[in-house]
Amino acid sequence: MMKRTSGVLAALLASALFLSGCAGTGAGTGSGTDVFLGSPEAEATATATAEPAPSVIPGDEDGDGKLSEFEKQVQAKKTPRDYTLPDGTVVQIDPAVPLPTPVVEALRQAVRPAVDAVFAVSSREGPTTSARLQDLQALLDVQAAATGKSIIVAHRINSADGVIWGATRSGGSTVSFRSSSDKTTLIDRATRWANDRGYELIVFD
Numbered sequence: 196m197m198k199r200t201s202g203v204l205a206a207l208l209a210s211a212l213f214l215s216g217c218a219g220t221g222a223g224t225g226s227g228t229d230v231f232l233g234s235p236e237a238e239a240t241a242t243a244t245a246e247p248a249p250s251v252i253p254g255d256e257d258g259d260g261k262l263s264e265f266e267k268q269v270q271a272k273k274t275p276r277d278y279t280l281p282d283g284t285v286v287q288i289d290p291a292v293p294l295p296t297p298v299v300e301a302l303r304q305a306v307r308p309a310v311d312a313v314f315a316v317s318s319r320e321g322p323t324t325s326a327r328l329q330d331l332q333a334l335l336d337v338q339a340a341a342t343g344k345s346i347i348v349a350h351r352i353n354s355a356d357g358v359i360w361g362a363t364r365s366g367g368s369t370v371s372f373r374s375s376s377d378k379t380t381l382i383d384r385a386t387r388w389a390n391d392r393g394y395e396l397i398v399f400d
């Protein structure tokens with residue numbers, strides 16, 4: 196009986212040792228920490244190709260990447276340019292800012308005869324007055340093209356009701372404000388109008 200019991204115990208001990216060895220062998224491949232053999236494969240890295248930033252074209256107001264004829268004209272008008280004074284002096288003009296005083300005085304000399312011609316006739320002479328106002332406007336157009344700066348002039352008009360103050364501008368025959376018998380009132384109106392539109396205002400007494 197004792198020998199049989201010893202044999203059973205020996206068999207149980209052998210089984211336990213066998214199971215223990217199996218458990219140890221599987222520890223590296225089971226739910227524990229895996230053992231990785233070999234070199235890891237390099238992960239594919241996606242390389243994004245940066246899109247080149249679109250070139251900004253000066254004067255391209257609508258952002259279509261090119262200049263239309265209108266945009267070219269606007270850009271040319273904004274470009275600084277040289278202006279030759281009557282004495283031959285060359286002055287650089289930036290159309291984005293008020294004209295230099297020497298240029299304003301040169302314009303005053305150039306435009307004065309046309310302004311005086313308007314005042315020399317009564318508005319009762321409708322066709323004559325209209326023709327002289329058109330001549331004045333045409334002269335302002337020429338000077339605006341030369342300076343790159345739109346121009347409006349405040350001047351007297353010999354009307355049927357007496358002397359009144361009005362305004363004539365380059366680039367059009369009318370302004371959006373009324374004439375006035377009061378010089379200060381007209382100049383205030385013309386100043387606001389010119390400032391809102393980037394015009395150079397010149398007042399003729």
